[in-house]
Amino acid sequence: MSRPVKNLLIACYLNLLMLSPAMAADTLSFSQTMVPQAPPGAQVMAGFMQIANNSAQDIDIISVSSPQFESVEMHLSKDVDGVARMLPQQKLSIKAGQQLILKPGSYHLMLIKPLKALSDGDTVELNFSLSNEQSQTLQVSVSKNRGASRGMRCGAGKCGGGKCGSN
Numbered sequence: 001m002s003r004p005v006k007n008l009l010i011a012c013y014l015n016l017l018m019l020s021p022a023m024a025a026d027t028l029s030f031s032q033t034m035v036p037q038a039p040p041g042a043q044v045m046a047g048f049m050q051i052a053n054n055s056a057q058d059i060d061i062i063s064v065s066s067p068q069f070e071s072v073e074m075h076l077s078k079d080v081d082g083v084a085r086m087l088p089q090q091k092l093s094i095k096a097g098q099q100l101i102l103k104p105g106s107y108h109l110m111l112i113k114p115l116k117a118l119s120d121g122d123t124v125e126l127n128f129s130l131s132n133e134q135s136q137t138l139q140v141s142v143s144k145n146r147g148a149s150r151g152m153r154c155g156a157g158k159c160g161g162g163k164c165g166s167n
């Protein structure tokens with residue numbers, strides 16, 4: 001390898017080193033976040049969002065928690081033999097530079113047993129633990145029915161009180 005090329009490579013490498021603190025910013029970025037308001041007395045709420053992995057490595061979300069809920073699970077809605085089921089996921093994997101969409105009928109967060117009732121305009125705090133040992137916090141506002149919640153309630157087989165299809 002000629003010396004000029006080698007020097008150039010070293011210069012590039014040093015540049016990368018200097019850039020790395022900026023790149024150490026959040027591993028995941030969140031957009032289109034939504035927690036639809038649930039009917040009074042509901043014991044579960046859902047969280048939808050787009051999650052982009054900004055890092056150069058594959059990332060798993062290994063757990064999610066919220067100070068406002070007893071627990072948070074990661075679910076995948078799926079048709080199993082014609083029946084809509086929600087399958088708990090041990091993790092949500094997002095490949096380097098890719099994104100994962102959490103939406104009704106697919107992957108979503110299941111917010112279980114709110115410690116107090118949450119309605120339109122309240123904020124839900126979600127804490128994500130990642131496979132790279134980082135954790136990230138996200139604030140999502142609870143929003144009134146935007147259509148998605150209806151599909152969720154019925155599609156998920158959670159239509160308590162004969163409410164399914166009535167709205």
Ligand SMILES: [Cu+2]
Binds near residue numbers: 108
């Ligand atoms: Cu679910």
